[in-house]
Amino acid sequence: MDSVLYPGRATTADAQAVPASPSLRETVYAQLRSAVLDGAFGPRDRLAELRLAARFGVSRTPVREALARLLSDGLIERADGGFFVAVPSLAQLGDFYELRNTLELRGIARAAEDPSLRHDPAIVAAELDRWYALRDQPPEPGPGFLVEDERFHTELSRACGNPALTEALSTAARRVRQVRRHDFLTPDEVETAVSEHIGILELLRDDRPEAAHRALHSHLGASPAEVREHARSSLTRMALNAGRP
Numbered sequence: 001m002d003s004v005l006y007p008g009r010a011t012t013a014d015a016q017a018v019p020a021s022p023s024l025r026e027t028v029y030a031q032l033r034s035a036v037l038d039g040a041f042g043p044r045d046r047l048a049e050l051r052l053a054a055r056f057g058v059s060r061t062p063v064r065e066a067l068a069r070l071l072s073d074g075l076i077e078r079a080d081g082g083f084f085v086a087v088p089s090l091a092q093l094g095d096f097y098e099l100r101n102t103l104e105l106r107g108i109a110r111a112a113e114d115p116s117l118r119h120d121p122a123i124v125a126a127e128l129d130r131w132y133a134l135r136d137q138p139p140e141p142g143p144g145f146l147v148e149d150e151r152f153h154t155e156l157s158r159a160c161g162n163p164a165l166t167e168a169l170s171t172a173a174r175r176v177r178q179v180r181r182h183d184f185l186t187p188d189e190v191e192t193a194v195s196e197h198i199g200i201l202e203l204l205r206d207d208r209p210e211a212a213h214r215a216l217h218s219h220l221g222a223s224p225a226e227v228r229e230h231a232r233s234s235l236t237r238m239a240l241n242a243g244r245p
Helices: 022-037 049-056 060-073 090-113 121-136 144-159 163-180 187-205 209-220 224-240
Strands: 076-079 082-085
Touching: 022 049, 022 060, 022 163, 049 060, 060 076, 060 082, 090 144, 090 163, 090 209, 090 224, 121 144, 121 187, 144 163, 144 187, 163 224, 187 209
Parallel strands: none
Antiparallel strands: 076 082
8 A cells, every 4th residue: 555645735625724723733733743753654654734634633724834843843854845754864863862872871870979869769669660570571572662661761861850851861762763663673672671671770779870870871882883883773674664564
């Protein structure tokens, strides 16, 4: 089945439509943004106003506004006379990975530098219980595991007690989600991630932030070369799996 969403002509009803209400504009923007970030559209799918309007059950006006906002956000791009999901270049992806890693490591480094700071034990304990359960019943490989992985990294940052770091980390993570959906495609990759997450959490539970920092550094990539190689591998997997669910 053709995956391209073809553009359509403006209808008379659209031309005479009353401007969308602020709440409708925000709803359509939020829904389309979530669909883009969650991989509902492939890199070759044209984001056409007419098809999107039908998808969300609205006129083309709020869709047009949502596309303009997503273009400004850098989440979509204009090419070949239409809009498509933005796929970062290798250099851009490497930069985003480096930023994400820096933010995550800083969350643990601040506790290692200041003995008065400690990761929230309730958050750490809750995450440990969740990852122990995932170790006992491993989830299926594939894009679905990315949800679990992103939650781990967000909760790990939230436990450090600096909301600004967590907010910045979430923003960086969203920019690479489209590519990272292809990071966990084998049982071994899932098993390794689960094991390393548990190890980091156990070190924080035991109040060993220096060791946890080293473990997280190794988990994310211990050197710039490793980060770049991870970015290259992720883009390659995305290209090989384009068009697959």
